[in-house]
Every structure is written in C-alpha cells, then in structure tokens.
Amino acid sequence: MTGSDSARHLPAKRRWYHPFTLARWLFVVALIGYAAICVYLFVFQGSMIYEGSTTPFSPAAATREAAAAGLVPWEHSTPGAAGPQGYVQPNFTSAAPRGTIVFFHGNGESAWLWVDEIAPFTRRGFRVFLYEYPGYGGRPGVPSEKTLVPDAQALIHSLAKAGFGPVYVWGESLGSGVAAAVCADEDLPVRGLTLVTPWDNIANVGQSYYPYLPIRPFMIDKYDSIANLKHFRRPICVIYGDKDSTVPPAFSLNLFAHLPEPKRLMAMKGYGHGDWPRPPAWWDEVLNFIAPKTEK
DSSP states (O other), X not given: OOXXXXXXXXXXXXXXXXXXXXXXXXXXXXXHHHHHHHHXXXXXXXXXXXXXXXXXXXXXXXXXXXXXXXXEEOSOOOTTOOSOOEEEOTTTTSOOTTEEEEEEOOXXXXXXXXXXXXXXXXXXXXXEEEEOOTTSTTOOSOOOXXXXXXXXXXXXXXXXXXXXXXXXXXXXXXXXXXXXXXXXXXXXXEEXXXXXXXXXXXXXXXXXXXXXXXXXXXXXXXXXXXXXXXXXXXXXXXXXXXXXXXXXXXXXXXXXXXXXXXXXXXXXXXXXXXXXXXXXXXXXXXXXXXXXXXXX
C-alpha cells in the first residue's frame, strides 16, 4: 500500500460547521450564557430587591424633600444607628389615643413619599412613623435583611419605651416582608400587624420571575414570612390584590394559611399590586381588627 493510499483511508477532519461540531459549540455557549445570567442575578440581587437604594439622596436633599411634604427627620435614632431612622410629622409627640403605626414602605420609594397615608391614620387616633431603610431617603448604609431588621426592632423598642405605644406595624410589598421579619422577635412590643400584598417568602417571588434559574439556593436575604411569624400571637391582617402580577396572590394566600390566629384575610377584587384607591374602603375594618378601640 502506498503512502497516498493510506492517506485516503484516514478519517476526514470535521469542519467547524459540521452539525455535531456546531451543536457542541452551541451547547457550550448556552451553558456559559446560563452561568453568566446566574452570576449576574446573584451579584446584583441587592439592587433588584432594594431598587430605591440605587439612586440615594444626600441627607440634606432628603431633609428638603421631607420638609416639602410636611415631615421632619426623626431626631432620636437608637444608639449605633445611622439616622434618620424615619420621618414624622412635627406634632408626632402629641397625644394619640390609639397609639403609633410604624410603616414600612415598598422597594422603589423613600419613606416621605407615603405622607398621604398619615392623615387617614391620624383621623382614626394614631400617630405615624414612616420608617426609612438604610441606603434610602438620605439615610447612610446598605439595605439588607441582616442590618435592617435589628435596626427596626431597636427603633420599635425605643418608641414603646418612650411612651409612644401601643405600637402597631404596617408593611406594604417589600415592607410586608420587612415587617414580618421585624415581628419575629417575640419580645417586640407590637400589638398588631397589617401586611399588604405580602409574600410567603421572597425566594418564591424571585423564582416566579425566573422559573428556569436556580433562584432559591442563591438568595442572600430570605424574608421568610411564614417562619418569621410562626410565633406571633397578636392580630394579623393580610390584604392582597387578586390581579397582582408583582406578588402573585398564591403567595399571599399561602402565607395566610400558615399564620397563627388571630388573623383576617381581605381581597381587593379587581386590583393589582398598588393600584387600589386610597384610603380604601377596608381601612376601618383593618384598623379595628388589629387595634380594637377598647384596647388599652
């Protein structure tokens, strides 16, 4: 057999555009892309959860914005906390026969933007403390469950100790997860809790947005409201929108199913995550459930 004959019997080298070669490279590229997306979501999950912290105000600018809304920064931040821990009306120390509502807002705004929520509460006998997250609204710091929750717990203890009780907690959207985590402290002097458009845990929400990605194992902040409230024995009211596409109703309903008594569930028929009328028709029913007027 000649050399030229043996060369003709060698297997031909596959070209780069051979179907099997292309399939292999496409698989590798897809795998790298999938991994890159996972890494991106892991690294930037904080900015996605705490959206409003990505465009922080300076303390001076925040104070001006709050003043324009008729609010002042809280001047009695707890020891070790970077202030202001929230915003209040100038007459916050005036008598309030039914106590204090500590309000936890959603992820995309600063606390003072909820100033319109104050009047309906005050007309019903409450004073309102608009809590501000670290990294939001002129407050230094980086928001996270590990730093935010003990800070808010310390604030509530200080309000009760200063005679501003009874204290009630109200959370909306992200604020509902924060409120539930805060109330995991069984010694916290909270007399009632309202959760508006809440989740059972934040990993379920994330997984619903990215169903083909391994979201749950890589979540740093858990905000597991079912676990956080398993020992809470004060009234809890859960309010959800049956058209909510941000926090699907199934997660709010799952949370409610696992909550201890006393509890109440209210559905906003035809409404989504934050498009309901304000103040809504259910306002008195909620407040009378979590804070009965006969309560001392």
